Structure formats: structure tokens, C-alpha cells
Amino acid sequence: MAVEDVRIPDIGDAEDVEVVELCVAVGDEVAKDGPLIVIESDKASMEVPSPIAGRIARIDVAIGDKVSEGQVIVGIEGSAAETEPAEPKAKDSPAPKAKPPPAASEARSRSPAPKQAPAHETSRAATSRLEVRLPEVGDAQEIVVVELGVKVGAQVSEDDLLLVVESDKASMEIPSPVSGTVVEVAVATGDTVTEGALLVIIEAAESAAPAGAEAAEAVEADATEPAKVSAREESKPAMPKQAASAPSDATRAPSRASAKVYAGPAVRRMARELGVDLSRVNGTGARGRIVKDDVQAFVKAALTGSGAASQTAGIPKLPVIDFAKFGPVETVPLSRIRRRGAENLHRSWLNVVHVTQHDEADVTDLEQFRAELKASAAAQGVKITPLAFIMKAVAATLKSYPQFNASLDATIENLILKRYINIGFAVDTPDGLVVPVVKDADQKGVYELAQAIEALSAKARDGKLAPGDMSGGSFSISSLGPIGGTGFTPIVNAPEVAILGVSRLTTKPHWTGTAFEPRQFLPLSLSYDHRAINGAEAGRFVTDLCSALKDLRRVLL
Numbered sequence: 001m002a003v004e005d006v007r008i009p010d011i012g013d014a015e016d017v018e019v020v021e022l023c024v025a026v027g028d029e030v031a032k033d034g035p036l037i038v039i040e041s042d043k044a045s046m047e048v049p050s051p052i053a054g055r056i057a058r059i060d061v062a063i064g065d066k067v068s069e070g071q072v073i074v075g076i077e078g079s080a081a082e083t084e085p086a087e088p089k090a091k092d093s094p095a096p097k098a099k100p101p102p103a104a105s106e107a108r109s110r111s112p113a114p115k116q117a118p119a120h121e122t123s124r125a126a127t128s129r130l131e132v133r134l135p136e137v138g139d140a141q142e143i144v145v146v147e148l149g150v151k152v153g154a155q156v157s158e159d160d161l162l163l164v165v166e167s168d169k170a171s172m173e174i175p176s177p178v179s180g181t182v183v184e185v186a187v188a189t190g191d192t193v194t195e196g197a198l199l200v201i202i203e204a205a206e207s208a209a210p211a212g213a214e215a216a217e218a219v220e221a222d223a224t225e226p227a228k229v230s231a232r233e234e235s236k237p238a239m240p241k242q243a244a245s246a247p248s249d250a251t252r253a254p255s256r257a258s259a260k261v262y263a264g265p266a267v268r269r270m271a272r273e274l275g276v277d278l279s280r281v282n283g284t285g286a287r288g289r290i291v292k293d294d295v296q297a298f299v300k301a302a303l304t305g306s307g308a309a310s311q312t313a314g315i316p317k318l319p320v321i322d323f324a325k326f327g328p329v330e331t332v333p334l335s336r337i338r339r340r341g342a343e344n345l346h347r348s349w350l351n352v353v354h355v356t357q358h359d360e361a362d363v364t365d366l367e368q369f370r371a372e373l374k375a376s377a378a379a380q381g382v383k384i385t386p387l388a389f390i391m392k393a394v395a396a397t398l399k400s401y402p403q404f405n406a407s408l409d410a411t412i413e414n415l416i417l418k419r420y421i422n423i424g425f426a427v428d429t430p431d432g433l434v435v436p437v438v439k440d441a442d443q444k445g446v447y448e449l450a451q452a453i454e455a456l457s458a459k460a461r462d463g464k465l466a467p468g469d470m471s472g473g474s475f476s477i478s479s480l481g482p483i484g485g486t487g488f489t490p491i492v493n494a495p496e497v498a499i500l501g502v503s504r505l506t507t508k509p510h511w512t513g514t515a516f517e518p519r520q521f522l523p524l525s526l527s528y529d530h531r532a533i534n535g536a537e538a539g540r541f542v543t544d545l546c547s548a549l550k551d552l553r554r555v556l557l
Ligand code: CAO
Pocket: 384, 385, 386, 387, 388, 425, 426, 427, 428, 429, 433, 453, 457, 478, 479, 480, 481, 482, 490, 491, 502, 503, 504, 505, 522
């Protein structure tokens, strides 16, 4: 039986289009119009259907091959007398025939929209055709067609969805301005378009169509005045300058990165409908291509709390390793406090833009003063440690730098300055880290602060802190001084915007200008949220804090 060659049909002027799927194998029976292969340009996927029924005798292409019009793709042993050239069917793409070939559509999308429609369009338009163009888009830089809602020949009513475009800020639906028939779809999914770009031409229905001179006017108006637009997030007339509220990671439309993922239009559409960011989906198709099953698996994983979908902020999952392979291991469950602490730290780590400023305070005189006070303080039942002085100095410095005693509001557009100074301090307990809060630290003397620190530390270690003891903090201190170290980078206790890390004070030689003399230095590490605090402010804060610790009399000023 004769073997008919099946060739790539007319696919516009697109060349070197990639074969992304083989739908048949040698020996397979294929029906007329059954899919043979899928080719994909950067604009669309197309199935190449079989022009005849028969048996696949040969396959002349492989996945990844680049093909152009006329190229033989398979040989079919069929009974059909005549092999018609196959028409590509846009795979999951609404307007295959009318879809401009990728290169053409790209050229169209990148060139500025013509002010006047081309002559043949104008004359056609002068009857009852309306050109729908991209309306004003504010300051959006890159606008991409993400969904086509119609294809050529579709009947539309006024306000029916024609297509959806998306910038990095918002999605915008382009509705039909009239009832009628779609006669041309001038863009394809993935095209980048600019304000005024021709999107769709609609032949208005008799009743809706403007007639005669009125029609010409309507067309002219349409060509310069864009279609009605309804922004998806808000019904604003144009692309909003900024989305009113950023959608959460879980539900937002696929990010720009999705445009770079390897997936066909149908999968992209499915992802959009399900709110899946394709850049987070693993592709199991040929050469990592994302197929519908992958999107479904991703959604399932999100719903069951497993897999990449359950990871916050798209953090790649660590590999699960059986450490027992390398030696004996023991699994110890984390305490509730540690688990909760871990969640809080992780949240802060992900949300806060951390920077840490390091410095050293000369606390020689302060330590001398503390030594002098120690006995009398003890007589009053007060254990006076450096932390009480540090807290006193911090409270005074915070008064001069209210932006450190603050929180960013949910919009990240305002700083909430707190007119109270409640200082939390990290306490290391057998069950994990807790942060009790010394309320109104600025209004307490050093003895009072020392008593509060001691009492709250004891409660913490006995597991007796009440929720009220740990709430309302406006700034935190984490002192590792008694333990050691020369510096560390504490994690801001969000929604606070800064935390002071204190390391072990040491005696060092200090050059006075004429000689070295031993001085005691306290290492300080201020971590802050760079969204709320500038580096210069942080530098000044720490410098002033060091001055206060060097000479506590400054706290009185
Ligand atoms: N350098 C050297 N010695 C220091 C010091 C420093 N920076 N800070 C305190 N010390 C000394 C104290 O003076 C005390 O010595 P003396 O008894 O001789 O005076 C000794 O260390 C122990 O002090 P303390 O721990 O009893 O009291 P404190 O007020 O300094 O600290 C507390 C209280 C609750 C902060 C501390 O016990 C603690 O739990 N620290 C760990 C905090 C932590 O884990 N932070 C990391 C969190 S992750 O960001």
C-alpha cells in the first residue's frame, strides 16, 4: 500500500517551529484529523492533524526538531486516495486560522499601532467593521496578551470578553464594544502589545452597526479611542498604575516568570484559571515541558499541604535524606515553643529586608559604675547585669530615633511610630527561645529594669510567662553576652523593625593618641528592616547608643 507523506501545512510565515509532542508511534492507526504531532512557536501550540485515516509507517521528526511549512513529518499507509495538506489546528488556542503567524504577530505587536488603519481595513471598516485597540494603559511597561476569548467567526454580544491582557501590575479584560462577528483576531496569546495596538476586528451586527456616514465616524472614533476596559481587580477604565492590593502568592496570576516556562497555551490557561504560578511547577513532559497533569498535581499538593505548592514564597524544598545511611541517628521532636519560634523566625526572615550594623561600645566606665553598684544593689535584692544598662541606653536612644520603635503597616506604605517603649529581650530556656517584654522601659530606672529582667527571665525559665508578658513589644534585645561571641546577626522580631544583638564584652588595648590603654568593649549588632530604616539612620542610631553606653550621663539629656 502506498505511503503518503504528510507535511507541515501552511503555518503563516513562521519558520523553525519546534516539535514538542509526538502524538503517534510507528504502527499506530490514526483517524482522519487525528493529531500527529504538536508544534509550538513562542506564541502558540498547534496540533498537526492527519489528512487521512491509516497506519503510521514512518515518523520523520523527533521532539525538539525545528520544522517549517512543507517539511515531511510522517508517512501514513492509508486507503484515502488523496492526501490533502493538513490544516494545523491550534491546540487549545482559540483562533487557529485567524491567528497571525508568530513572526507577523510579533512584528505587529512590537511596532507602534498605526494611527490610521491600513487602506483595505479602512474601507472594510467604513461599512460596519470596528477595530478594537488596546486602550490607555497608564505607565505599564510591558503588556502581554494572556488569554484570547474569541476566535474568528465567533458571535459576540456587547461587553462580551474578547481577550485579556496583563501587565506586571494587573490583568485587564478587553470587552467587545458592540454585538457582532469577530472577523479578525490580530494578536496571539503571548504577544506584547502597546497602547493603540489593533487587537480584534468585529463586524457589527445589523442593528448594532452604525450605518453610512455614522459608521465611518464610529470607526474613526474606535481607531483612536480605545475600547471599553474593565480591569479585573478594580473596574477602572485603564490599567491601574498599581494594583490596589497585591494578591497573595498562592492566588496571584502566574508571574512574569511564567512566560519563560515551557508550557503550551492550554496549560497556561489552566494555570491562570487555577491561580497556579507555572514557574513553581515541575514539568514532567518531554524535556521538562509542563503538561496539564503537572498543574493538577501541583494543585493537589497545595490542597493536601505537600510538595512545592505548600512551600511559602516558592522556596525550593530541601531533599529528604536518610541520614541513617551515614551513621546512627536519633529523631527528637521539637518542643511546641521551638516549633512556634521557628515559624516566627522563618516568617520574619522571609518578610524583613535584613541588614545588620555592627559596632563596639566602650563600656569601661559603665562596667566600673556597675561594679560599684553591685553590692548595694544586691542588698536591695537586685542583680544588676549589663543588660539593664543596655536597656536603659536603648530606651533613651529610641526616643531620639522613633523610626526604630515602629512597625510598617500592612500596605508597606506607612510607618506606625509607637509612642510607648516596650523592650522585649530574648531568654534562652530549656524549651526554646521566648521574648518577654519590659513595658515602658523608658520610664524605669536601671534597678527597676534589672528587677523586671530578672523576674521575667525566671518566669520564662519556669515556663510561667503569661501571654501578656510577651506581647506589646516595640523593640527587642538579644543578649548572648554571658555566652560569648564577637558578633552575630539577630533576626528582627517582626513586625518590629529593629533588634539589638549584644555579644560578649572584652578588654582590648585602645589607642588614646599617645598610648594604648586597656578598655572594655561591648560588641553590638543592630539588625534592622531596610524598608523602614536607612543604613545612615542605623549607623547614627548605633553610634549614639555607643555614646550613651560610654557615658551613661548622656541618657539624662
Ligand atoms: N558580656 C560579658 N558578660 C556579660 C554580658 C556581656 N555582654 N552580659 C551579661 N554578662 C554577665 C553578667 O554580668 C553576669 O555575670 P555576673 O553575675 O558576674 O555579673 C553573667 O553574664 C550572667 O548574666 P545573666 O544571664 O544572669 O543575666 P543577663 O541580664 O545578662 O541576661 C538573659 C539575661 C535572660 C538575657 C540571659 O540569661 C539569656 O537568656 N541570654 C540568652 C539570650 C539568647 O539566647 N539570645 C539569642 C537569641 S537568638 O537571636
